[in-house]
Amino acid sequence: AQTVTQSQPEMSVQEAETVTLSCTYDTSENNYYLFWYKQPPSRQMILVIRQEAYKQQNATENRFSVNFQKAAKSFSLKISDSQLGDTAMYFCAFMKHWTIDYKLSFGAGTTVTVRA
Amino acid sequence: DGGITQSPKYLFRKEGQNVTLSCEQNLNHDAMYWYRQDPGQGLRLIYYSQIVNDFQKGDIAEGYSVSREKKESFPLTVTSAQKNPTAFYLCASGQESLRNYGYTFGSGTRLTVV
Numbered sequence A: 001a002q003t004v005t006q007s008q009p010e011m012s013v014q015e016a017e018t019v020t021l022s023c024t025y026d027t028s029e030n031n032y033y034l035f036w037y038k039q040p041p042s043r044q045m046i047l048v049i050r051q052e053a054y055k056q057q058n059a060t061e062n063r064f065s066v067n068f069q070k071a072a073k074s075f076s077l078k079i080s081d082s083q084l085g086d087t088a089m090y091f092c093a094f095m096k097h098w099t100i101d102y103k104l105s106f107g108a109g110t111t112v113t114v115r116a
Numbered sequence B: 001d002g003g004i005t006q007s008p009k010y011l012f013r014k015e016g017q018n019v020t021l022s023c024e025q026n027l028n029h030d031a032m033y034w035y036r037q038d039p040g041q042g043l044r045l046i047y048y049s050q051i052v053n054d055f056q057k058g059d060i061a062e063g064y065s066v067s068r069e070k071k072e073s074f075p076l077t078v079t080s081a082q083k084n085p086t087a088f089y090l091c092a093s094g095q096e097s098l099r100n101y102g103y104t105f106g107s108g109t110r111l112t113v114v
Helices: B096-101
Strands: A003-005 A010-014 A019-021 A024-026 A032-039 A046-052 A064-069 A074-079 A088-096 A110-115 B004-007 B010-013 B019-025 B031-038 B042-051 B054-057 B064-066 B076-078 B087-094 B109-113
Touching: A003 A088, A010 A019, A019 A110, A024 A074, A032 A064, A032 A074, A046 A064, A046 A074, A046 B096, A074 A088, B004 B087, B010 B019, B019 B031, B019 B087, B019 B109, B042 B064, B087 B096
Parallel strands: A010 A110, B010 B109
Antiparallel strands: A003 A024, A019 A074, A032 A046, A032 A088, A064 A074, A088 A110, B004 B019, B019 B076, B031 B042, B031 B087, B042 B054, B064 B076, B087 B109
């Protein structure tokens, strides 16, 4: 299994501020996909943002953006203008591109709490 | 609406019992997956299936069994051999042509041993 590391178990941010979650991964592959999933208190997993490794441009989805550093094997998530609804656990995930089984490997997660 | 339905939402198991968690999808996805979620450990893959009548072990398959008799259904049985079954279980589905979009997840089943 691929190793995905999220080094921040918990983070707290004031409403309207910015928070950055870190994720590193270990792979010898050149082509792969990276994802950030959000799991709010309802525990429903929601795809936040995705990145294809062959694309150099960092992905952006509204207030969510990533900083993809392929050489460093780093994939951080930035949440801008944090809202109370952003309170959730966030998981970084990795999937190989050239594989028959397209399995997702997940990090341990980072719990984000947005304070009013 | 297309999606994945997991049932029940909460399940209680006595020591020594086998229990089965249901997972049904109407997305016409070929692949289905079972993950276990424990605090501080993220999601760990139990079993996956990419085609009907075929499935593969994931990273923590011991004490679990699955079947894939229909494309829409992928039930997970937690057997008495699983020594620490209390956890949150997530089912997911995916399609190879859509792998760059990851998986679609169900809402999960919370299993507690009593």
